[in-house]
Structure formats: C-alpha cells, structure tokens
Amino acid sequence: MPREDDAGTGVRLEDVTLVRGHQRIFEGLTLHLSESRIGLIGDNGAGKSSLFRLICGLDKPQQGRVIASGVGLMFQNPDDQIIFPTVAEELVFSLTARGEARQAAQERALDFLAGRGLSAWAGRSVGELSQGQRQQVCLMALQISEPQTLLLDEPYASLDLPSQARLAAQIDASGQQIILSTHLLDHVHDFERVLWLDEGRVRADGPGRTVCGAYADDVRERARAEAGRGGYA
Ligand SMILES: Nc1ncnc2c1ncn2[C@@H]1O[C@H](COP(=O)(O)OP(=O)(O)OP(=O)(O)O)[C@@H](O)[C@H]1O
Numbered sequence: 001m002p003r004e005d006d007a008g009t010g011v012r013l014e015d016v017t018l019v020r021g022h023q024r025i026f027e028g029l030t031l032h033l034s035e036s037r038i039g040l041i042g043d044n045g046a047g048k049s050s051l052f053r054l055i056c057g058l059d060k061p062q063q064g065r066v067i068a069s070g071v072g073l074m075f076q077n078p079d080d081q082i083i084f085p086t087v088a089e090e091l092v093f094s095l096t097a098r099g100e101a102r103q104a105a106q107e108r109a110l111d112f113l114a115g116r117g118l119s120a121w122a123g124r125s126v127g128e129l130s131q132g133q134r135q136q137v138c139l140m141a142l143q144i145s146e147p148q149t150l151l152l153d154e155p156y157a158s159l160d161l162p163s164q165a166r167l168a169a170q171i172d173a174s175g176q177q178i179i180l181s182t183h184l185l186d187h188v189h190d191f192e193r194v195l196w197l198d199e200g201r202v203r204a205d206g207p208g209r210t211v212c213g214a215y216a217d218d219v220r221e222r223a224r225a226e227a228g229r230g231g232y233a
Contacts (some may be wrong), residue, residue, distance in 0.1 A: 004089070010034030010177060011055050011071070011149060016064035018054055024049045026200045033179060037171075039188025039208055040181040041215055042197035048181035050078060052151045072147035073097070076154045078134035087129075087137050088113070088122040094145040112144050131158040138191040139167070156184050179199075185212040 011033040018026040023065050025047050030218045034054075053059040056073040075081040084090045088109050090131050095105035113119050126134060135158060142150055152171075159208050168187060171178055180188060191208040196215045204211045 006110040007193040011179070014064050014067070016066060018050060020059065021115040022048060024200070026054075026061075029189065029200070029202070030064075030197075031202070033177075035138050035191075035193040036177050037188075037193070038177075038179045039191045039194035039211075040179065040197060041183070041185060041188065041194060041212065042203070045199075046197040047200045048197055049153055050200075052153050052179075052181070055149075055151060065088070068149065070148035071100060071151060072142040072145065072149070073151040074135075074138050074142055074153060074155060076157065078131065078138045081138045081141070082126050082134060084126055085127070086122070087118075087124050087126060090137055090141050091144050092127065094141045098145055109144065111230065114141065115220075116140070125191065132160060132163050135159065136167075139170075142175075143174075147176065150174070152178065152180040154181055154183070156182055156187055185216060188212065 011031075013029055013031045013033075016026055016029045017024070018029075019182055022094075039050065042048060043089075050059070052073055054061060055068050056071045057066070057068070058073070082090055088106070091109035091112060092102070092105045095108060096102055100108070110119070110122055113122050121137075126137060129137065135155065139152070139155065155167060159167060164187070171180070182188055189208045189212050193206065194204075194208040194211040195202055196204040196211050204214050
C-alpha cells in the first residue's frame with residue numbers, strides 16, 4: 001500500500017488521537033520518526049499495527065495530524081495484502097498502481113525476480129506458496145515500488161530461521177527507511193532507535209539495546225509477579 005503525501009524527512013505525528021471502534025488507542029501522541037531503522041516493540045494490543053495504519057493513511061486520526069511521504073506497509077498477514085493470483089502479477093501491480101506502463105512493469109518485475117534468483121516464482125500461484133513465501137512476495141511487491149519508508153508489521157512472525165536471517169540481511173542492506181514491529185527482540189536490538197509501546201503510550205524511546213533490555217526486564221518482572229500470585233500453573 002504505497003502512499004505519496006506531503007514531503008519531508010521521515011514520518012511525523014502531531015498530537016494524534018486515534019479511536020478504533022469504542023477504544024481510544026492513542027491520545028495526544030507526538031512523534032518524529034526520522035532514523036533509518038526504527039523498531040516497535042510491546043505487548044499484544046499495545047498499538048503497533050494501529051500506528052502503522054495511521055502512518056500509511058489506512059486510518060485517519062480524530063485529532064492531530066500525520067505527515068508521511070512515500071510510505072509502503074507490509075501487513076502482518078500476507079493474505080490482507082496480496083490481490084493477484086500469481087507472483088509476477090502482484091509485483092506488476094505495484095508498478096502500474098503508481099503509473100508505470102504495463103509492458104515496462106512486466107519487464108521490470110521479471111528482472112527484479114531474476115535479480116533475486118527467483119525467476120521460477122514469476123508464474124507461480126500465490127495460493128500455493130507457504131505463509132513465509134507469501135510474506136516474501138509482499139515484501140518484494142513493496143520493495144519494487146521503492147517507497148521512501150517501509151513499514152513492516154511483524155515480518156519475522158512466520159519465517160523459518162534461514163528466512164529470518166535472509167530478511168535481516170535484506171533489511172540491513174536496504175537504503176530505505178524501515179520501521180519494523182516485532183516480538184523477536186533480537187531483530188531490533190541493534191537498531192539505532194526502538195519505541196516500546198504500552199497501551200498506546202510510548203513507554204521508552206531510545207537505542208535498541210537499552211529499550212529492548214528495559215522491556216525484557218519488565219516482562220520478566222511481570223511473569224515473576226504472576227507466578228507469585230499463582231497465575232502460572
Ligand atoms: N479493527 C479494530 N477495531 C477496534 N479496535 C481495534 C481493532 N484492531 C485493533 N483494535 C484495538 O486496538 C488496540 C491496539 O491494537 P493493535 O493491533 O494496534 O496492537 P499491536 O501492538 O499491533 O498488537 P499485536 O502485537 O497483537 O499485533 C487493541 O486494544 C485492540 O483491541
């Protein structure tokens with residue numbers, strides 16, 4: 001889902017309030033996300049996907065504003081993103097959607113797959129790929145359209161270890177700004193900036209190793225407290 005909007009470096013949220021359903025997810029949230037690698041961590045329901053939906057324009061804030069330029073979102077579930085029956089068609093659509101001629105888009109999609117040693121994937125039916133492979137298709141469909149900022153919502157969730165390592169290397173080599181949510185702290189531990197979201201608020205914001213350490217300590221502490229109350233059988 002590419003988005004072209006007001007220009008500027010990175011992403012800005014100014015005094016944003018977001019309500020989804022009956023729930024107030026963010027209230028007065030202000031952030032400037034300009035670093036090239038930013039991690040988002042926090043418990044289930046903390047607001048990571050909601051923040052992505054705001055940044056890419058899928059949800060509009062009830063108050064405040066979001067300023068983002070050339071943003072592409074990779075959904076947590078690839079089936080929410082993939083529209084076309086074959087891998088090549090999905091990649092071609094990324095290009096035609098932003099105005100590229102069909103013939104040129106087809107050539108570029110095939111070249112792109114060839115460049116990754118994946119020519120055999122071009123005509124493959126997306127429905128016959130594994131979940132992790134479909135996720136890879138989603139990432140390629142975003143990368144081919146070269147958005148300024150990539151939003152990756154739990155991209156490691158269903159990947160095997162070699163695929164995780166491959167994705168981490170791709171992220172490392174990418175020249176784009178990447179904002180990535182994950183429950184696997186190792187993947188953002190070395191990021192220059194990590195935000196810990198807690199019930200829609202930024203609980204900590206700083207270098208990956210500091211923020212991941214603080215979150216991991218907090219999780220351990222809560223688990224100990226629950227066990228002490230007899231919460232863990
Ligand atoms: N479609 C929706 N309508 C209303 N509320 C929603 C909707 N989706 C999520 N929420 C609520 O928004 C809050 C934040 O959810 P969100 O999906 O952003 O969290 P998350 O940090 O991405 O969680 P996870 O780690 O489980 O993916 C939660 O309290 C959730 O109940």
